[in-house]
Amino acid sequence: MAEIRHEPVVVIGLGRFGSALALELERQGTEVLAIDNVDRRVQDLSSQLTHAVTADCTDVEALRQLGVGDFHRAVVAIGDHLEDSILVTSMLVDLEVADIWAKATSAHHGRILERVGAHHVVFPEQDMGQRVAHLVSGNVLDYLKIDADFALAKLRPPREIVDVPLAESTIRSEHGVTVVAVKKDGRSFTYATNETVVSRDDIVLAVGHNDDIERLVDGD
Template identity: 35%
Template sequence: MKKEFAIIGLGRFGGSICRELVEQGINVLAIDSDEERVNEFANIASHAVVGDTTDETVLKSLGIRNFDHVIVAIGENIQASILTTLILNELGVSNITVKAQNDYHEKVLKKIGADRIVHPERDMGKRIAHHLVHNNVLDYLAVSDEHSIVEIRAGKKLADHTIIGLNVRARFGINIVAIKRNKDIIVSPSAEETIQDEDILIVIGADKDVNKFEKQMVE
């Protein structure tokens, strides 16, 4: 059976998730208290409704507990975000992802049952900062507060070296989990794989270790 998602809050963050899920063929219920926003998504989402999600009866009437995943993307109204999340948890929703405004908001969300908490503005800020500071970093994804997955252009310093010869795990504490080469992706490359100048390395590790690798081994 196809999974069904509900998105509460149709601002820039919630709206972009809605559009992407629909493009992937997923059924989406879009909810917002603003009728104008709901009308905007009426022809995009599977269903779009105006509703106050801080009212338990509204969520019950929408059958919210039957959805596989509910995303709370409410913008500036932290109180509404917290109350909505609390009600979703009490109704037994199995997967709840919530957009957090700040660290305090995140702490509260963790205590009241959010399964996943995202900081889109903070995370995007980190990605942009990495692009600006490290010329060879093509993309950056935080997997925790201290660990990341980073795409790094190999360059001449790493070219013609094998993975085992570089010994990056012992020297830097990072792992090369994949290599992008032209249109191909080598997943879990062997220790004997020779790195080429134009390769893009996908590495995972603690931020401090990845930074050390970038400074010492990447031009």
């Protein structure tokens, strides 16, 4: 099997979010150029990342000399300084980086990032808060927001789908939620079909609109 090669990524800003992102990308086999203007942060990660550089992230010439414009994808992980976050995002646009991801700390911040040219805006604190809220409720085993109003939930099966083929259950017609996979007896997940019969001790993966999933879980 041919080795899967990932396109290299620039990560600008090595706070908690940027550091975790850069390390995970490296773990997955992606070459990372990590940049921060705080030398201590760079030194802390230099032994774990292939390329970690101390530079003034708000200096377009410094970014150009580091070859940032040659990268297809970049992540602006600066969260503490909104002006720097916005400025760096706009400089990446000027450098013609094709795929720019940017961290936002508020909806207002996110709108500005989109206006200056970010292709993807992420809200790590907000998204994690929503995920933990679902987990703390005790009814959901895991929760992943896929889009603004769509989610994937890992949960114990609701009563209406237990011991009947999924095609005969009312989960989709009444709740607008689709079971896509089932895990039985501690084994791996398998794709669900119309003929799949779910037991009470199984774990299911369900997709649907956020409100529909929440109503399904709350009503169980």
